[in-house]
Amino acid sequence: MATIVDSVAEPPLEEAERTDLVGLSRAEMTAAFAALGLSPFRAKQVWHWIYHHGVREFSAMSTLARDLRRRLDERFVISRPQVASEQTAADRTRKWLVSFSDRNLAEAVHIPEEDRGAVCLSSQVGCTLTCRFCHTGKQRLVRNLTPAEIVGQFMVARDSYGEWPSSHEPRRLTHIVMMGMGEPLYNYDNVAQALRIIMDEEGINVSRRRITLSTAGVVPEIPRVGAELGVQLAISLHAVTDELRDRIVPLNRKYPIAELLDACRAYPAARNSRRITFEYVMLRGVNDSPADARELTRLIRGIPAKINLIPFNPWPGAPFECSGNRAIAAFAEIVNRAGYSSPVRTPRGRDILAACGQLRTASERERRRA
Ligand code: SAH
Numbered sequence: 001m002a003t004i005v006d007s008v009a010e011p012p013l014e015e016a017e018r019t020d021l022v023g024l025s026r027a028e029m030t031a032a033f034a035a036l037g038l039s040p041f042r043a044k045q046v047w048h049w050i051y052h053h054g055v056r057e058f059s060a061m062s063t064l065a066r067d068l069r070r071r072l073d074e075r076f077v078i079s080r081p082q083v084a085s086e087q088t089a090a091d092r093t094r095k096w097l098v099s100f101s102d103r104n105l106a107e108a109v110h111i112p113e114e115d116r117g118a119v120c121l122s123s124q125v126g127c128t129l130t131c132r133f134c135h136t137g138k139q140r141l142v143r144n145l146t147p148a149e150i151v152g153q154f155m156v157a158r159d160s161y162g163e164w165p166s167s168h169e170p171r172r173l174t175h176i177v178m179m180g181m182g183e184p185l186y187n188y189d190n191v192a193q194a195l196r197i198i199m200d201e202e203g204i205n206v207s208r209r210r211i212t213l214s215t216a217g218v219v220p221e222i223p224r225v226g227a228e229l230g231v232q233l234a235i236s237l238h239a240v241t242d243e244l245r246d247r248i249v250p251l252n253r254k255y256p257i258a259e260l261l262d263a264c265r266a267y268p269a270a271r272n273s274r275r276i277t278f279e280y281v282m283l284r285g286v287n288d289s290p291a292d293a294r295e296l297t298r299l300i301r302g303i304p305a306k307i308n309l310i311p312f313n314p315w316p317g318a319p320f321e322c323s324g325n326r327a328i329a330a331f332a333e334i335v336n337r338a339g340y341s342s343p344v345r346t347p348r349g350r351d352i353l354a355a356c357g358q359l360r361t362a363s364e365r366e367r368r369r370a
Contacts, residue, residue, distance in 0.1 A: 020077050023151060024147075080159070096108045126142040211232060
């Protein structure tokens with residue numbers, strides 16, 4: 001028994017004119033439904049179908065009357081990025097090259113661990129930062145990704161592992177890291193909207209405690225991340241002097257180390273015993289000396305922190321080499337003795353160029369082919 005408001009007739013829209021429901025905030029989806037005379041309850045039901053059950057067709061929404069499903073189908077779409085390729089590395093790291101409606105490409109990676117797994121999402125096609133050690137940084141910025149395209153990457157990962165509905169247990173895709181291509185804080189609004197959708201408890205429902213946003217240090221946006229999203233923060237530090245950081249992370253010329261660390265000290269979540277992660281890429285003979293390690297611990301004193309040491313992942317023509325194992329161990333030891341956990345991030349998925357800073361080759365090659 002359809003209600004009267006559910007059955008007002010309008011002509012169907014052309015495919016391209018239909019509104020994509022993916023990427024709308026809850027309020028926007030409710031408003032889009034209201035514009036058709038549909039109640040907030042209908043929006044809530046559809047939200048649940050899209051983000052809890054992961055359905056891609058209105059026809060699968062079996063709690064809705066057939067008439068209503070047809071009407072929704074005539075006005076709206078539920079988008080998914082296309083998977084241009086999916087590769088699984090020897091260590092089970094999986095990488096998706098996803099293709100958007102304008103044929104731009106981005107990469108998402110799943111990094112499995114024993115009892116959990118993080119999905120690494122991209123926020124931009126290309127990047128503006130030109131960090132010297134990063135392969136993505138050599139690809140110019142093409143454009144920001146939309147909320148639908150960011151959420152879509154995670155939905156593709158869930159499709160791939162069959163992890164719908166959201167209550168599916170056990171889950172392999174437990175965590176999310178915004179550490180793929182791009183600088184998330186140069187696309188703040190879209191990233192924030194995407195993360196709010198992902199955190200919604202009646203949908204994808206990944207808790208903010210399991211989401212880490214990594215930035216090279218766009219200082220003015222950091223307070224909003226804490227106040228509006230409350231996710232975990234990671235900082236790509238990589239150097240302990242402005243002189244060196246200016247060179248390898250050029251964004252430092254705009255926001256130098258002292259300002260960046262002040263923003264970290266003020267980060268609200270840092271107080272509730274939630275630590276900020278500092279990422280530090282190990283570059284042989286560049287930033288990996290015992291003196292660098294001691295200076296690092298001095299700089300971050302007072303910040304609840306953990307230091308993630310990332311062995312440099314080489315790429316063809318890279319102007320750096322990875323530090324030796326002994327240098328990395330000695331560095332970790334100094335940081336550790338100062339009271340900070342200092343895990344060395346095992347490179348994952350190097351054989352499919354899915355490791356940090358390697359997301360570029362496949363997407364560029366694919367684009368040239370297209
Ligand atoms: N722009 C954001 C998101 C990228 S995160 C940021 O800078 O934080 C990806 C992480 O991998 C960053 O810490 C980045 O500095 C690091 N990285 C980039 N290239 C790398 C490489 N070749 N080897 C190891 N780590 C790298």
